Amino acid sequence: MLDTVSAGSAQKTAQLGWTGVVRFLHLAPRAFLPMRAAETITLVAGKGIEGDRYMIGNEEGFYSHKPEEGRQVTLFELETLVALKRDAGIELGPEEHRRNVTVEGVPLNHLVGRRFWLGETLLEATRLSVPCRHIEEITGKAIFDPLINRSGLNCKILQGGTVKVGDTVRNAA
Amino acid sequence: MKVRPITTIKTVVTLIEEAGAGIKLFTLADPDRWELPPFKPGAHIDLHLPNGLVRTYSLCNEPADNARYVVAVKREADGRGGSRALHDEVAIGDVIGVSLPRGGLDPGAGIARHVFIAGGIGVTPFMSMARHLSRTGDADFVLHLVVREEMPLAAHLAPLIDAGRVVVHCTSRTGRPDLAALIGEGGADTLVACCGPEGMTEAFEQAIAAWPAANVHIERFIAPPPVIDPDAKPFTLSLARSGAEIQVRAGQTMLAALQEGGVDIATSCCGGICGACKVGWIEGEPVHRDRILSPYERERYLMVCVAGSDAERLVLDL
Ligand code: FES
Numbered sequence: 211m212l213d214t215v216s217a218g219s220a221q222k223t224a225q226l227g228w229t230g231v232v233r234f235l236h237l238a239p240r241a242f243l244p245m246r247a248a249e250t251i252t253l254v255a256g257k258g259i260e261g262d263r264y265m266i267g268n269e270e271g272f273y274s275h276k277p278e279e280g281r282q283v284t285l286f287e288l289e290t291l292v293a294l295k296r297d298a299g300i301e302l303g304p305e306e307h308r309r310n311v312t313v314e315g316v317p318l319n320h321l322v323g324r325r326f327w328l329g330e331t332l333l334e335a336t337r338l339s340v341p342c343r344h345i346e347e348i349t350g351k352a353i354f355d356p357l358i359n360r361s362g363l364n365c366k367i368l369q370g371g372t373v374k375v376g377d378t379v380r381n382a383a
Numbered sequence: 384m385k386v387r388p389i390t391t392i393k394t395v396v397t398l399i400e401e402a403g404a405g406i407k408l409f410t411l412a413d414p415d416r417w418e419l420p421p422f423k424p425g426a427h428i429d430l431h432l433p434n435g436l437v438r439t440y441s442l443c444n445e446p447a448d449n450a451r452y453v454v455a456v457k458r459e460a461d462g463r464g465g466s467r468a469l470h471d472e473v474a475i476g477d478v479i480g481v482s483l484p485r486g487g488l489d490p491g492a493g494i495a496r497h498v499f500i501a502g503g504i505g506v507t508p509f510m511s512m513a514r515h516l517s518r519t520g521d522a523d524f525v526l527h528l529v530v531r532e533e534m535p536l537a538a539h540l541a542p543l544i545d546a547g548r549v550v551v552h553c554t555s556r557t558g559r560p561d562l563a564a565l566i567g568e569g570g571a572d573t574l575v576a577c578c579g580p581e582g583m584t585e586a587f588e589q590a591i592a593a594w595p596a597a598n599v600h601i602e603r604f605i606a607p608p609p610v611i612d613p614d615a616k617p618f619t620l621s622l623a624r625s626g627a628e629i630q631v632r633a634g635q636t637m638l639a640a641l642q643e644g645g646v647d648i649a650t651s652c653c654g655g656i657c658g659a660c661k662v663g664w665i666e667g668e669p670v671h672r673d674r675i676l677s678p679y680e681r682e683r684y685l686m687v688c689v690a691g692s693d694a695e696r697l698v699l700d701l
Contacts, residue, residue, distance in 0.1 A: 241389045242483060244418045343654035343688070347483050348420060354654050 230316030230379035232329065233288050234304040237262040242348060245305045253331045255370040258282040259310055279366060280336030284309040285328075286362040287318050298356050306349045309339065309362040316379045318363040325368065329377030332369035339364050390642065391431050391480030392420060394452065399475055402455060404533040406504060407470055408443070411452045411479060418449045423487030424515040425508035425576075425602065428452060430465075431480040433472065438465035441508035441578075441602065442484065443536075445515040452481060455536060457504040488512060488576070488600065495572040497524035500562060500587055502579020504535050508602050509578065513543055524548065527565050529583065531555050563590040569598060578602035618692040622646070622701040623665055637687040646701060648687060655689035662686075663700030668693035 236245035240263050251259050258265035264281055286309035294300045304312040311328065321335040341357035394411035402408045413419060422428075427441045440454035458470040473479070487508075497516065499509040509526050516524045526549045534540065534551060543549040552560045562583075566575050569591075575598065577587040584601060591599050615634040620641070622629065631640040638660060641648055651659040655673035661684050670693055673686035687699075 239415060239417055240393055240413065242392045242420050243413060244420060246418070340652040340657040341654070342652055354652075358656060 227381055228315065228317060230313045232311060232373060232375055232377040232379060233314050234312035235373065235375055236305050236308075236310055236312075238308075239263055242344075245308060247305060250372050250374045251310065252372055253283060253328075253367045253370045255367050256282070257367065257370075262310065281364040282367045283311065283328075283333065283365050284339055284362050285311045285313055285316070285318055285365065287316065287360065288312050288314040290357075290360045293360075294353070294356055300351055300353055300356065302349070302351065302353060306345075306351075307357075307362065308342075308345060308348075311373065313379050319360070321363060325382040327378070327380050327382050329373040329379075330369075330371040331367060331373055332382060333365040334368055336364050336366055338362070390639075391482060394419070394479055394481055396473060396475050396477045396479060397451070399473070402536045402539065404503075404535045405458045406455050406535050407458070408453060408455050408536070408539075409469065409473070411454070411481060412450060414478075416450055419452060420483050421449060422446055422452075422484030423489060424512040426484040426487030426511070427508070428454070428484050429482035430454070430469075431482075432465060432468050433477065433479070434464075434468050436463075436465050436468060438469075441511065443507040443510040443539075445511050445518065447515070447518065452484075455504065455507045455510075457535070486602075488574070493572065494574040494598075495522050496570075496574070497522060498566055498573065498575045499524060499526040500529070500565060500575070500577040500579065500583070501526060502529050502583040503531070505578035505580070505583075505602070506535055506540070507578075509576070510536065510539065512576075513548060517543070517546070517548060525550065527552060527560065529554060529560060529579065562586050566590055569594055571595075571598070574598050574600060576600035576602065615691065616695075618694065619696050621696060621698045623698050624701055631692070637690055637692075641687060641701075650688055653688045655686050658686070660686055660688045665698040665700055667697035669697060 235248045235251045237248060237251060237259055238245045239261055253259055266282065286307050291302055291304065294302050319338060322337055323335060325332060325334045339362040341354050341361040343354055346352060346354050393414065395414050396409055397412045398410035400408040422442060424446055425441065427439050429437050429439050431437050440456060442452055443455050444451060444453040456466050456469045459466045497512070499512065501509050506528050513524060513526055516522055526543070528549055529552045532553065532555045540549055544551065569575065575591055575594065577584055584603070587601065617633045618631050620629040620631060620637060627644065629640050629644040631637055638648060638650060638653070649659045651657040656675055658675050663683055664685050669685045670691040671681050671685055672689040672691065676684055676686065
């Protein structure tokens with residue numbers, strides 16, 4: 211019952227124009243390196259973010275042996291950072307979750323399989339991210355468990371372009 | 384070509400300096416000079432040397448100096464080969480993989496006064512702390528450096544000696560200092576730390592026998608490997624299809640052992656929740672620890688990123 215209800219409302223949220231905002235942008239050129247904040251990033255269709263570790267052809271992320279078509283750009287909900295602080299007392303910064311785009315007002319968990327606009331770029335959500343055990347080593351914070359099921363969204367880039375902090379995120383119907 | 388998962392931070396050697404007393408300083412940086420993963424003052428890293436050796440060294444730069452790792456290495460002619468490889472074979476521009484930094488002192492631990500006791504090259508972790516503390520002014524400190532004759536890293540220590548923060552004790556002239564006297568009276572806000580040869584560490588342990596553990600820090604030359612489970616035992620993996628035998632060290636994950644043995648395993652979470660690293664098992668007593676397999680699946684599969692073994696041998700379907 212609960213499942214049908216939430217699946218129904220998920221569909222509604224996804225269809226009835228929600229809009230969200232890009233709050234932070236981050237990238238790192240290689241595995242383990244701290245993420246650097248950026249005001250704008252450049253998305254290349256079918257490849258990834260310029261200068262980022264998961265750019266196809268430049269895989270230096272932890273999974274270099276498995277370039278993944280569906281992980282060209284990753285998103286994370288600002289609301290999760292707020293909830294972590296409220297529920298678990300964990301202060302996690304947007305540069306620490308290791309996803310590229312921190313958004314507010316975007317129901318990421320409902321978007322798998324859907325297309326949406328991130329600024330002027332068009333993305334297709336491929337699957338939910340799983341947290342990575344190494345994030346605890348890197349940040350020194352016990353966040354693996356609290357991040358299960360809310361560790362962000364992996365996306366493919368269908369249409370590239372520039373994404374800026376403050377850009378609108380909206381459904382592509 | 385088979386590409387391996389990346390398990391180390393990629394750095395290049397950007398500077399090699401002679402620092403006296405058979406010591407060279409190696410500066411490691413990201414190829415694009417990106418910031419490196421952060422560390423605490425006095426932390427150490429593993430260097431994965433080009434010849435396959437893995438060696439642990441203390442960082443001697445301070446955390447705010449965040450785009451490089453600087454290690455001081457004394458050439459030990461009779462050592463196990465790590466320092467010789469670094470001194471004799473490594474050149475500027477070489478790529479060296481390093482681990483994430485571990486250990487070090489928590490700067491915010493309510494300590495107002497530090498007394499550091501270093502023997503020879505054991506001064507390196509305290510250089511990191513001394514630089515950090517003198518820049519931030521967070522806490523008072525004095526570093527007693529005990530050397531036989533020649534001072535290690537003299538040029539780098541000179542400003543601290545001039546400032547009266549480092550006191551050098553030369554044993555060839557004044558004999559061995561009385562560590563208890565150097566340490567003096569303790570208090571809850573005092574932290575004493577020692578890094579030096581075994582004899583010095585033992586004398587230090589005697590001198591601080593009555594101190595609470597929280598106020599004492601001993602840095603060993605050979606840092607113990609990070610222990611995941613204190614009760615962990617080593618075991619052997621037999622790979623049924625390839626016929627290979629792979630040793631899993633106490634506390635090591637099966638995944639790490641398999642990767643070291645050249646077996647390529649897909650992974651994602653490395654924490655037993657995603658299912659990427661599922662492998663069949665045939666014989667043995669696996670300890671599962673994952674949060675994804677059903678009891679039925681556990682009869683045939685395990686997740687190599689978290690599973691262990693209760694028996695000495697575990698046969699995998701690999
Ligand atoms: S890598 Fe995710 S379960 Fe092992």
